[in-house]
Amino acid sequence: MDFPILWMKIAVVLVGLLATVPIMLFVERRGSALMQDRLGPNRIGPFGLLQAALDVVKFLFKEDRALRHTNQAYFTLAPWIAVVPAFMTFAVIPFASSMDWDGRHVSFQIANLDVGILYCFAIASLGVYGIIIAGWASNNKYSLMGSLRSSAQMISYELSMGLSVIGIILSFSSLKLGDIALGQGQAFFTVFGHTIPKWGVLIQPLGFILFLISVFAETNRLPFDLPEGESELVAGYHLEYGSMKFALFFMAEYINMAVASALVTTLFFGGWQMLPGFPYLHHVLFGSAEFQTQEIARVGFEALSFLSKIAFFMWLFVWVRWTIPRFRFDQLMHFGWKVMFPLSLLNVVLTAYLVMKGVL
Amino acid sequence: MxxxxxxxxxxxxxxxxxxxxxxxxxxxxxxxxxxxxxxxxxxxxxxxxxxxxxxxxxxxxxxxxxxxxxxxxxxxxxxxxPVLDFLKTSKWIKMTGAAAGIILLIVTGIALQPARTIQATGPWSTEQLIASGGHTRVLSLSMFSDHLFAFELTSFLLLAAIVATIALAKRRRS
CATH class of the missing domain: 1.20.120.1200 (NADH-ubiquinone/plastoquinone oxidoreductase chain 6, subunit NuoJ)
Incomplete structure (x- = not known):
C-alpha cells in the first residue's frame, strides 16, 4: 500500500473527527435553545459561532488540579482510554468509493479489514473502560455508581447491537464495510420508473430501529445517559474531572456520536452511495469534463453524500436528547433484556429464513 | 530489525x-x-x-x-x-499451582512442536485463503461443517454452566 496516501487518509479522518467536536458543541447549544424556545449563546461571533473556540481556550488554561483522594495513575489514564478507541473505530469506515489516480487504485478507507464491522464493535467496546476506570479512580460514591451503571448498560446493549447487525451481514454476506456500502447500490425494486436502491433500512427495518436504539445506549446519550445522570449522580463518572481531562471525555462523547452516525449510515443508508439527485447533478456539471476530473467530482459527491447523511444522524442525536426524558435504571435493564434482545434474535432468525429462501 | x-x-x-x-x-x-x-x-x-x-x-x-x-x-x-494473601497460603497449594503451570507449559510446548516447521496446510495456506475469500469465511465454513459437533458441544457446555449458576444463585437467596 502507498504510504503517503495512507497517512493523508488518516490525517483527513483525524482532523474531520476533531472538527466535529466544536461544530456539534454549537449545534447542541443552539439546537437545544431552539427546541426550548430560548436564544442560546449568541454573543460571541456571528450567531455565537466563536463560543466553542473560547471554550477550548478556557479548557486549555484552566488549572488541572491534582486531587489527593483519587488514584492518580488511573485518574490520568482514564480520559485517554475513553478518547483513543473513539478515534480508532473510524479506521474501517469507507467515506467514498475508490478511484484510479495516476495509475494507482485509491480507496477512501483507511483499512479494508477482513473482519470490518467486528473490528468496529471490538474497539468500541473498549471505550467503556475509560468510564469505568474514571469512576473507580475518582474514589467517590457518585462516580463509582456512574461507572457501575455504565458497565451494566454497555454489556446489555452490546448484545442487541451485535445481533441487530447480523441481518445486514447475512443479506450482503460480508463483514467488510466496503462491500456492504457497495452492495447497497444495487437496485432493489422499481416504482414508477424510479429505481429504489437496496439500502439496508429497506431490507432490514427492524434491524435498523434496534441498532439505532442500541447505539444511543452505547454512546451514553439521552435517554440512556444514566452513567452521567446529573440530577441523580451530580455528574456521574466525570464528576471529579476538570480542564483538559474533562474536555477529553467531552470529545470522546462527540466522536463516538460521529462514529455511530457513520456506522448507521454505512450499514443502513447506503454509506457513500449518492443521495437522490446527486448523480443527475454530477452528470450536468461534469458530464463533458475529462475523465479524471469526472472521477474526482464523483468521489467528491460521494463524500458529500456520506457527510450529509452523518450530519442528519448527528442532528437526530441532538433532537432526541432534548425531546425524550431519561430512563429509570430498572426500565433500562428491562427494555434491554426483555424487549431489545428477543426482538434482535427474532430479526436474526427471520433474516436467515428469508436469505435461505432467496428473497433477500 | x-x-x-x-x-x-x-x-x-x-x-x-x-x-x-x-x-x-x-x-x-x-x-x-x-x-x-x-x-x-x-x-x-x-x-x-x-x-x-x-x-x-x-x-x-x-x-x-x-x-x-x-x-x-x-x-x-x-x-x-487483598482477598488472597500470597504469603499466608499453604505450601501445598503453592506447589500444586507451580506444578500445574509447568505441566501446562510442557504440554503446550509439545503440542505446538509441529507448528514450528510445517507451513499451514489445506484451506489454511495463504493461496487457499485468498482463493476462497478471506480468513473469516474459511474459519466459519470449517467451524460449521467439519467441527460442528465440537462447536455445538461447547455451546451446550456453556448452557449447562449458565443453568448451574442460576440454580446456585437461587438456592442461596431462599
Missing amino acids: NAEIIAFIALSTIALVSALLVVLRENPVGSAFSLILSFFAVAGLYALVGAHFVAALQILVYTGAIMVLFVFVVMLLNADK
Missing part, C-alpha cells in the same frame, strides 16, 4: 508483564485491569500473524465483555483489601 519483530517483542512483553501483575498485585481491581491489558496485547499478537478474526473476537468477547463483568463484580464487592 523490521517493524513486525519490534511489534512482536513489544506486545509479548506487555502480555507477559501484565499477566504477571495480575497475580502479583494486591488490589483486585488493579489485577483485573492488568488482565485486560494482557488480553489486549494477546489480541495484538493474533492480529500480527494475520488472524484478524481471532483478534477481533478476543477483544470483543474477552476484553470488551467478560472483563467488563469481572470489573463490575469486583467493584460491586468493593474488595479494597
Whole structure:
C-alpha cells in the first residue's frame, strides 16, 4: 500500500473527527435553545459561532488540579482510554468509493479489514473502560455508581447491537464495510420508473430501529445517559474531572456520536452511495469534463453524500436528547433484556429464513 | 530489525508483564485491569500473524465483555483489601499451582512442536485463503461443517454452566 496516501487518509479522518467536536458543541447549544424556545449563546461571533473556540481556550488554561483522594495513575489514564478507541473505530469506515489516480487504485478507507464491522464493535467496546476506570479512580460514591451503571448498560446493549447487525451481514454476506456500502447500490425494486436502491433500512427495518436504539445506549446519550445522570449522580463518572481531562471525555462523547452516525449510515443508508439527485447533478456539471476530473467530482459527491447523511444522524442525536426524558435504571435493564434482545434474535432468525429462501 | 519483530517483542512483553501483575498485585481491581491489558496485547499478537478474526473476537468477547463483568463484580464487592494473601497460603497449594503451570507449559510446548516447521496446510495456506475469500469465511465454513459437533458441544457446555449458576444463585437467596 502507498504510504503517503495512507497517512493523508488518516490525517483527513483525524482532523474531520476533531472538527466535529466544536461544530456539534454549537449545534447542541443552539439546537437545544431552539427546541426550548430560548436564544442560546449568541454573543460571541456571528450567531455565537466563536463560543466553542473560547471554550477550548478556557479548557486549555484552566488549572488541572491534582486531587489527593483519587488514584492518580488511573485518574490520568482514564480520559485517554475513553478518547483513543473513539478515534480508532473510524479506521474501517469507507467515506467514498475508490478511484484510479495516476495509475494507482485509491480507496477512501483507511483499512479494508477482513473482519470490518467486528473490528468496529471490538474497539468500541473498549471505550467503556475509560468510564469505568474514571469512576473507580475518582474514589467517590457518585462516580463509582456512574461507572457501575455504565458497565451494566454497555454489556446489555452490546448484545442487541451485535445481533441487530447480523441481518445486514447475512443479506450482503460480508463483514467488510466496503462491500456492504457497495452492495447497497444495487437496485432493489422499481416504482414508477424510479429505481429504489437496496439500502439496508429497506431490507432490514427492524434491524435498523434496534441498532439505532442500541447505539444511543452505547454512546451514553439521552435517554440512556444514566452513567452521567446529573440530577441523580451530580455528574456521574466525570464528576471529579476538570480542564483538559474533562474536555477529553467531552470529545470522546462527540466522536463516538460521529462514529455511530457513520456506522448507521454505512450499514443502513447506503454509506457513500449518492443521495437522490446527486448523480443527475454530477452528470450536468461534469458530464463533458475529462475523465479524471469526472472521477474526482464523483468521489467528491460521494463524500458529500456520506457527510450529509452523518450530519442528519448527528442532528437526530441532538433532537432526541432534548425531546425524550431519561430512563429509570430498572426500565433500562428491562427494555434491554426483555424487549431489545428477543426482538434482535427474532430479526436474526427471520433474516436467515428469508436469505435461505432467496428473497433477500 | 523490521517493524513486525519490534511489534512482536513489544506486545509479548506487555502480555507477559501484565499477566504477571495480575497475580502479583494486591488490589483486585488493579489485577483485573492488568488482565485486560494482557488480553489486549494477546489480541495484538493474533492480529500480527494475520488472524484478524481471532483478534477481533478476543477483544470483543474477552476484553470488551467478560472483563467488563469481572470489573463490575469486583467493584460491586468493593474488595479494597487483598482477598488472597500470597504469603499466608499453604505450601501445598503453592506447589500444586507451580506444578500445574509447568505441566501446562510442557504440554503446550509439545503440542505446538509441529507448528514450528510445517507451513499451514489445506484451506489454511495463504493461496487457499485468498482463493476462497478471506480468513473469516474459511474459519466459519470449517467451524460449521467439519467441527460442528465440537462447536455445538461447547455451546451446550456453556448452557449447562449458565443453568448451574442460576440454580446456585437461587438456592442461596431462599
